[in-house]
Amino acid sequence: MKKVLKIFGLLIAAVVIVFILWAGVKYGQRRHRVKTDYALLGKPAPVLTANGVQFRDLNKNGKLDVYEDPREDVEKRVDDLLGQMTLEEKAGTMFITMIGMTPAGEPLDMPMFNAGMMNLMFSMILPPAVELVALKKMNSFNTISSYSAEVMARFNNNIQKLAERTRLGIPVTLATDPRHGTEDNPGAAIFSPAFSQWPSPLGLAATRDTALVRTFGDIARQEYRAVGLRLALSPMADLATEPRWGRINGTFGEDAQLSAAMTKAYVLGFQGDTLGTTSVACMSKHFSGGGPQKDGEDPHFPYGKEQVYPGHNFAYHVIPFSRGTLAAHTAAIMPYYGIPMDQTPENVGFAFNKTIITGLLRDSLHFDGVVCTDWNIITPSKMGGPRAWGVEDLTPLQRVKKVLDAGCDQFGGENVPELIVELVKSGQVSEERIDKSVRRILKDKFILGLFDDPYVDEAKAPEIAGKPEFVARGKEAQAKSMVLLKNEALLPLKKGTKIYADGMLHPEALDKYGTVVKDISEADVIVTRIQTPYDKRNKYLLERFFHQGRLYYTDEELQKILGLITQKPSLVVVNLERPAILTPINEKCTALLADFGTSDDVLAEVIFGKYNPSGKLPFELPSSEEAVEKQKEDVPYDSEDPLYRFGYGLSYE
Secondary structure (H helix, E strand, O other): OHHHHHHHHHHHHHHHHHHHHHHHHHHHHHHHHHHHHHOOOOOOOOEEEEOOEEEEOOOOOOOOOHHHOOOOOHHHHHHHHHHHOOHHHHHHHOEEEEEOEOOOOOEOOOOOOOOOHHHHHHHHHOOOHHHHHHHOOOOEEEEOOOOOHHHHHHHHHHHHHHHHOOOOOOOOEEEEOOOOOOOOEOOOEOOOOOOOOOOOHHHHHHHOOHHHHHHHHHHHHHHHHHHOEEEEOOOEOOOOOOOOOOOHHHOOOOOHHHHHHHHHHHHHHHHOOOOOOOOOEEEEEEEOOOOOEHHHOOOOOHHHOEEOOOOOOHHHHHHHHHHHHOOOOOOEEEEOOOEEOOOOOOOOOHHHOHHHHHHHHHHHOOOOOEEEOOOOOOOOEOOEOOOOOOOOOOOHHHHHHHHHHHOOOEEEOOOOHHHHHHHHHOOOOOHHHHHHHHHHHHHHHHHOOOOOOOOOOOOOHHHHOOOHHHHHHHHHHHHHHOEEEEEOOOOOOOOOOEEEEEOOOOHHHHHHOOEEOOOHHHOOEEEEEEEOOOEOOOOOHHHHHOOEOOOOOOHHHHHHHHHHHOOOOEEEEEEOOOOOOOHHHHHHOOEEEEEOOOOHHHHHHHHOOOOOOOOOOOOOEOOOHHHHHHOOOOOOOOOOOOOEOOOOOEOOO
16 A cells, blocks of 8 residues: 555656646746847837927937827827838737736736736736737737736836837727726726725616716726726626626616716716816727627627527617717727627627628717727637637638628737738738728827826825725715615614624624624624625636526525524615515515615615615516516516516615
8 A cells, every 4th residue: 555655646746747847848938938029129219309399209210200299180190100000010009908917017927926826827828918019019908907006007107118119119008897896806897996996887877876977987087097097998888688697787777868878977987078188088888789698698608699689679779879978979889799689681799790880880870989899709718719609610810800891990808910910911901991990099099198198107196096085985976876675664773773794794884883793682683785696607717707697596595594684673785786586585674775886884874874875776676587587688677577666766764
C-alpha cells in the first residue's frame, strides 16, 4: 500500500511540475508578446503652440494639423484625420471590447496571480491591453473593473498615455455597463462602491419621476467623467412584457410610454440637451426591443435565440426608442442578440438584419449615430461561442460583412479588425463604406473633447465620485422607489418596536429606531428580506450571473419563509428583479413591501415612517405560474387575474 501511495504521490508531483513548466512557458510567451507590442509605440504627443494656439501634436509632425486644432469645425477635423488614417487604423476604430486594469490603475497586460480569483480569471481571458492599442489599433474599450475612484482615474490617464503613443494619437473612449446599483451582476452591471448608489431602473420607473431620473443621469455623468468614463452602455429601453426574462432588472418595466419617458430623461441627464464636452454619451439598447423572449429565455445562450410576437405587438417595443432615447438624441444604439422571428424577410439576429438596422432604424427613424453590435456575435471567445444567431453557418469574415451590409458601425466584444482589412483588400467591402462608420465614431470623440484633453484629475476624482450630496440623493431615490403592496395596520412601525430581523445584511440599521432581538419570542414584529426566485443554471459561464427561469418559490423555499412569518405580525420585503409570484406569501404576511435595490439603512427609514412609500409597480405581479405561462411574450399586463396590477402602490396615509 505504501508503495502504491508513493507512486501516486510521484505522479501527482510530476503533473504539478509539468503544469508549472507549461505555465512558465505560456507566461514567458505572453511577456515576449507584450514587449514586442510596446515596441510598436512611439513617443508621447508633445504640447506645442502655433499661432497662439496650444495643441497636442498627436501625430508628432511638429505642426498644427486641422484635426489637432480645437478651433476647427468638428466635420473638418474628422475629414482631416480620416484622410491620414491607414485602413488598419480605420478597422481598429470599428471595434470595442473589454479591457482590464490592475489594482494600481495600470493597463492589464500580464496575468495577476495575487489580486483575487475574479481578477485572475479576467487577466487570463483578456488579451494584453497593449496588444489591443498598439497591434490591433483599437481606441474604444469597456472597463469591467471596480476600484477606488482614484485608481479608475489613474487607469484612464495611463491608457490615454498609451494611445497617445500611437501613430496618430487617437484617444481612447472608455465605456461601462451601469455602475450605480446596490447589487453586483457582471453580466449586465458592475457594483461600484466608489459611486453613489441608486435603485435599479425598475425602481426609477416605480418613482414615476422623470425629473429624478434626469437628476440621476446628471449625477452619474459627473461621477463617470471624474474617472474618465465617457460612454454609458445604457439605458435599456427594452420592455418587460415577458416576466421570466432574466434582464428585466435593467429595464424600466413593461409599459412603453413609461419606458419612453424614463429613457428620454435618462439620456438627457447623461448627455444634456446636446452632446458636448461635458457629456457622457449614451449607447441605448437593445434595438428594436429585446423583451419578448420566447419562454423568457435570454439570447446570450443558444436556447434563447428567438424573440416572438404572438400578440403581433412588434411596434409597441419600438416606442421607448422612437419616443424615448432617439427623441433625446442618444449618441449610439446597440441591437440585441435575438432573432425577431418572422418579422422581417430573413430570420437573423438584429445586428445582421438589414431590415431592422437600415430599414427601420436608419431610414424610418432617421438615426445617423453609431450603431454598435452586442458583444461577441462574430468569433468564439473564452467565455463561449459566438452569438451569431441565424447566421451560424457563416464564417467570421462573412458575418462581419453581413453586419456591415446591415448598417452597423462598430463590433462589440470583438478584436478582429484584420477581418475588415481582408474584406476591403479583397474587394468585398469598399473603403468608402468603412469611412462612413469610422466618421460616426470619430465625430463623437471630437464632440466629447477627447482629442483636446482626455485626461482627468486623479486627486479630484474621489471628491466627485461618491460625493455626500450624490449619496444622499441616491438614498432618497431608493426610498421613493419602494412600493407598499399590503399593510394591515402594521406600518409605519412605532419607535422602540422589538424586531426579529431575517435576510438583512445590516440588521443593526433597525436599532436606530427600534430594537433588534435575537430571540423571536421577544419580538413584536418579524422583518424579513427575500429575493426573487430563479433557476440556478451552470451549463454556460455567464448563466450563473443571470437570474432567469421560474418565478415561483419552491416548496422548500416557501416552507422556510412561511414558517417564519406566521409566528408574529410580519413585514416581508421582496427585492423584485422580476415579477415574482408572491401569492402564498401575500396571504400570510401582515405587510408587504417591494424594493428595487434599497439598502438596509434606507429600509429602516421607510418602515419607521421617515419616508412615506409612494412607488408604483412598473409591472404587474402574476398570481400563479399558470398565469405566467399563458401570457404572450410581446404583450404588456396581460396576466390572468394578477395579484397586483401595473401601477399599484399604497402609502401610509
